[in-house]
Amino acid sequence: MKITLNNNIEIIETTESSLSINQLLQIKKYSFKNLVVKINDELVKRDSYEQARFKDGDKVDIIHMISGG
């Protein structure tokens, strides 16, 4: 599956036609606790990481929020 992840083209190895945000976090080993997630520029709230799915050609943004201010 070819997606745009954080403005870079990325090939995700999978046999499924769509993936959830939780699956992507696992595949990419993203372990930051606080995130802002968007699929095709639409916000995905934390409580929808399991239901929200993306497919080939989609644009996914996973922005890490880290402390400091």
Place this chain on the structure above:
Amino acid sequence: MKFSEVKSALKNKTVGIAGCGGLGSNCAVALARVGIGKVVIADFDVIEENNLNRQYFFFDQIGKYKAPTLKENLIRINPNVLVDDHVIKLSPKEIVALYKDCDVIVEAFDKAEMKEMIVETVLSEFPQKQIVCGVGLAGWGGNNLIKTEQYRKLYIVGDRASETSENDPPLAPRVGIVSNMMANVVLEILLGKDK
């Protein structure tokens, strides 16, 4: 654009600033200096001595609440800026109430979970508003690692990697760089990119 034109373009603009620590106080000062019409500032905390390594407060202000004290400092710099200050720990409900009339919102919290909360709240409750967020500013050096990335209405400013901790504290130069870059993004949103 002459400075007089910049000032008159900013006169009727309102910027919401969530948090009056290192990012919020310095960003507010930059906006006050260039003549922003109004800022809505909020913070629940009081000034501690160890905040003075980066936050726009003075030694004789230790122990005071940050939001009303920042208002005092902003008005000393520019008495024409209107400052709506709130001593409050912001939740989604209050963010909607306080910032609904702002032209731009600046996220200037310390904690990552608060940053996530306000970005989620603003993007879902105010889909037309732009929010500028500071992410990654700990330590020193690495000037060229600090940048701005835009995701439609969301701007992320910082190195996006350095998390503050006891051994990697936030310090005036980098916090100042990020907060002034955030103020610079606010100007670009309010005035446009054309000079």
